[in-house]
Amino acid sequence: MREFSVTILGSSAALPYKNRNLTAQLVIHAGRSFLIDCGEGTQMQLTRLKLKGMRISHIFISHLHGDHFYGLIGLISTFHLLGRKDDLHIYGPPALENIIQMQLEASLTTLVYKMVFHPTQSDFPETIYEDDGLTITTLPMIHRVPTTGFLFAEKQYPRHINMEAAENLNVPYTCFGDLKLGLDYTAPDGTITSNRELTIEPAHPRSYACCSDTLFHEPLADIIKGCDLMYHEATFMNAMAEVAVAKMHSTAAEAARIAEKAGVGKLIIGHFSARYENLLPLLEEAREVFQESYLAEEGKVFQV
């Protein structure tokens, strides 16, 4: 099965806290590397965790609060200094483009690689990336500034050929393409063999939903229904639910309620307020609602 993993680079809300860095996640799918958010110090985290930062081809910025993007200009700049050759695609709110350009201009820098900026909107879900095996769709969040989450969804895999059955019926290789798509096989003599007899069910297409900063918003559960792995911010505990509403953030229990309602496989909670030195109470609060809850901890790798 293709690799599909999420590595936590940072889990701290608003400001760095002791060993907790600012928000960033590395998503790897089938050899391709994607970065979600890029708080200050993200490039150092990539180095510290011995991850291949230069392989990142697409960076997705959820919103323009500093803890989610102040490390971006440094990463762009480091790629330049290291002589990057591959294009770099950056997705984020429109104002981000000018923020990057102004800083490059101030240092008279003309990047040695091509950077392509793709503005995002947060009004409705939109597929912003597609390759042969994956789509990435924005998820509108409810926050103090325009904010999106990101849904990484594998495409339906083609059906696998049942080689033994195919050889028994002398099915020519040239028909394998149609079989993989689910079509039946018609032999030269007109005999029809159903696809089910000649192919095997492919792996279930997996999905990862990254729900960045957001107010608790139940309809989100419908959009990400049944996804295998979900990250949902959990800045506060329920005892501070009112503060969470005022700041348009969520609590650990609320994150778990979304996970439970959406029937996800696993939940990662993160974006912890610096008031929580010990994160176990947040984990316990989430697990009371949704057992398969885990903490976003620096360096932790989650398989989707």
Added chain:
Amino acid sequence: MREFSVTILGSSAALPYKNRNLTAQLVIHAGRSFLIDCGEGTQMQLTRLKLKGMRISHIFISHLHGDHFYGLIGLISTFHLLGRKDDLHIYGPPALENIIQMQLEASLTTLVYKMVFHPTQSDFPETIYEDDGLTITTLPMIHRVPTTGFLFAEKQYPRHINMEAAENLNVPYTCFGDLKLGLDYTAPDGTITSNRELTIEPAHPRSYACCSDTLFHEPLADIIKGCDLMYHEATFMNAMAEVAVAKMHSTAAEAARIAEKAGVGKLIIGHFSARYENLLPLLEEAREVFQESYLAEEGKVFQV
């Protein structure tokens, strides 16, 4: 004697390298805290080294290459989140103001404290800060973008009263102010006592010259003549002198030549290229020219 120290927060050129952070220095003089440059991760360095970042009242940015200022917006933002009350003064090239403002606007942030921006120019030395005991003057550097260094110079201390002599002559306290300024004492009967008999030589006013990114430029030695402590960038070793010229940086030996010519007390070299894992050869190269050379190492404190 008043505290006058320089703490190295980062020493890496261009990009962070293993345990070497990007350029920043904390200067403390008589209880006041000043920051010179603010590369990405500076706020984490302040925390890691248990330094009181919030006490920083003035930040001086030498130039707009990212390794010298990409951590500034994060620090400004963290001060805001921590509810800073004191004004924050920022000095740097004019374009910096808009870079800060755009990022604050993108996050709809109105700072809870007053930030005052002071644009600098790099054509001639200019005194940009003054308090009762210190002046800070820009030092024009020669680099690819407008760049200044900063000279922190203590003002001449007032003379100390020789209490024994003053009491013997019944000098009233009201005359101590004039004595401290160096004036002679005239008794009620008209007798004049020379200032030298009633006062003691004050401590020598100390100075710290921070010479940020610059091409080797000998006239700099005249401007900073006799300063007690000098920081001078030493991005390369002499074997790469041509690259140093092309990139408008200096070598360790060149930094030491400035120190030697200026007759400074001590030299700190820093802003090391990531090609040098081991810094001892750079130190040796500098010490061959100027014995009192030291490496800018993260967390190291130099007394001026």
